Amino acid sequence: MASSQVVKVLIVDDDVLTRRIYRTMLFRFGFEITEAGDGKSAVNQFLTGNEYDLILMDNDMPSMDGVEATRTLRGMGIPAKIIAITADANSRGAFLDAGADEFLLKPVNFTVLTDILKAFNFLN
């Protein structure tokens, strides 16, 4: 986990609406939220020294898709938990091979996501 006790989350999705929904959901858990609109921006977050405990990663994004971003982050040695959340069911294998910890299909079921966060020990 990042040095702070607050769970730091990076939401990576090119859709503003989706990011807004995830932000509201995670904010109620007291998480600290940062957003990125594509995979490249997500990678840049880490290149500029930021740390995150959890990443919610879409796949279909401009500049760099979620699978490539995941692969790049793992290649950089980033240990953050990565939950792929995408409408693209066919990307499951690619995401897991790239190093994602979990894969969810959109629309995300918040109960399922909460259970995953508990399993990752992000929630008491």
Next chain:
Amino acid sequence: MDYVNLRRQAASLRKGLFDQGYLDEQFYQLEDLQDDASPNFVEEVVTLFFRDSARLMANIDQALDKCVKDFNKLDVYMQQLKGSCTSIGASRMKTECTAFRECCRDENIEGSHSLSILNLCMRSFQKIKREHSVLRQKLESYFQLLRQAGPVECATRPNK
């Protein structure tokens, strides 16, 4: 002002949106996220949706107006629109978006700019516009009623 009646009207309008298939389960999830910290969350999200979807639909209109149609681009726009529909539970719009994307795929397979497929795409898009317009009207009416009725306790799900 008869707040009870207003709330009853809002509840009836909301039930109709689900019964007639305009909204699905995903809308319930948004409502569950609304709380004291985000008291207008659902309306904010819906407002974002209609702003975003109007922009996407304008892009699609422009792309369809062109003499040489780029069906790959159209599919990308429609994928984004469908994603937004999915996020708020706009079920009927989502179904029409799927139908449009199937037209785009048929066109890509045909590769000959078949007039019949093009017509199907255009008709499909007109349906999407109609669904968008109806959903917008209904949701605007719903939120207006809620505002007039004033703060309420948490909404309860209609019986399934």
